[in-house]
Amino acid sequence: MQLIDTHTHFYAQEFDLDRQQLIEKAIEIGVSKFFMPNIDSASMPNLWHLASQYPQCCFPMAGLHPCSVKENYEVELANVKHWLATKKMYALGEIGIDLYWDKTFLPEQKIAFNTQISLAKQYNLPIVIHSRNAFDETFEILNTHNDSNMRGIFHCFSGTIEQAEKIINLGGFKLGVGGVITFKNAGLDNVVAAIGMQHIVLETDAPYLAPAPHRGKRNDSTYLMLIAEKIAALKKITIEEVAAISTKNAEEIFLG
Numbered sequence: 701m702q703l704i705d706t707h708t709h710f711y712a713q714e715f716d717l718d719r720q721q722l723i724e725k726a727i728e729i730g731v732s733k734f735f736m737p738n739i740d741s742a743s744m745p746n747l748w749h750l751a752s753q754y755p756q757c758c759f760p761m762a763g764l765h766p767c768s769v770k771e772n773y774e775v776e777l778a779n780v781k782h783w784l785a786t787k788k789m790y791a792l793g794e795i796g797i798d799l800y801w802d803k804t805f806l807p808e809q810k811i812a813f814n815t816q817i818s819l820a821k822q823y824n825l826p827i828v829i830h831s832r833n834a835f836d837e838t839f840e841i842l843n844t845h846n847d848s849n850m851r852g853i854f855h856c857f858s859g860t861i862e863q864a865e866k867i868i869n870l871g872g873f874k875l876g877v878g879g880v881i882t883f884k885n886a887g888l889d890n891v892v893a894a895i896g897m898q899h900i901v902l903e904t905d906a907p908y909l910a911p912a913p914h915r916g917k918r919n920d921s922t923y924l925m926l927i928a929e930k931i932a933a934l935k936k937i938t939i940e941e942v943a944a945i946s947t948k949n950a951e952e953i954f955l956g
Contacts, residue, residue: 701943704733704950705921707855707876707903711746714907714918726921734921737761737794737828740768741779761793766809773808777815784823790954792820793828794855800832817845826953827852835863846870851953856905861891868899874949876903879911881930893934897945902927
């Protein structure tokens with residue numbers, strides 16, 4: 701059985717003391733690939749170092765996170781362009797719109813999102829979308845770019861069935877399902893139960909959003925199994941089926 705963690709920050713400082721052990725443990729239980737989204741220029745050195753250490757299982761993305769879009773966003777976008785031109789990347793991520801923490805730089809967030817979608821098309825790469833309290837704004841921009849050359853993942857999807865259907869109808873996107881699926885009263889269980897497995901990929905967002913019973917603690921990719929088990933129970937299929945379908949979905953997005 702093979703699982704793919706489509707969104708993990710294994711390069712983060714939270715793993716500095718036991719990163720190797722956790723990667724090895726995850727591989728032992730069947731998590732064979734880790735796709736790592738970038739945040740900004742400060743995070744890229746650690747991300748690239750880890751990807752270089754584990755080229756067979758750790759796959760880097762280039763991108764400017766919407767929460768890192770500030771006055772210097774043009775400099776940050778220039779860095780993204782440089783990484784794409786000089787390093788092997790597997791996606792533009794994580795990119796998008798975030799209106800949860802701060803709306804000050806919404807115009808700049810929109811420019812950065814548009815720019816990075818265009819870069820993804822230029823390099824024939826998928827996009828990994830961060831959208832928090834901003835589904836309408838995110839979707840409006842996606843619609844302006846949507847064509848057969850655009851594909852990607854809505855990271856940490858926690859929206860409604862109607863929003864899920866809008867994403868599915870774009871044609872080239874999957875929903876990233878993580879630890880929130882195990883949270884009581886989150887409502888994501890009803891959405892996942894209502895949509896086909898062909899639209900779902902698995903993720904942890906480690907070290908964040910650990911699934912129950914570890915909620916509130918550090919998350920890591922070994923917990924991907926708990927997410928797969930929850931989805932299997934919801935959809936009344938085996939965990940092996942969840943693994944096979946979600947892995948195929950992830951490979952379609954990242955590996956073409």
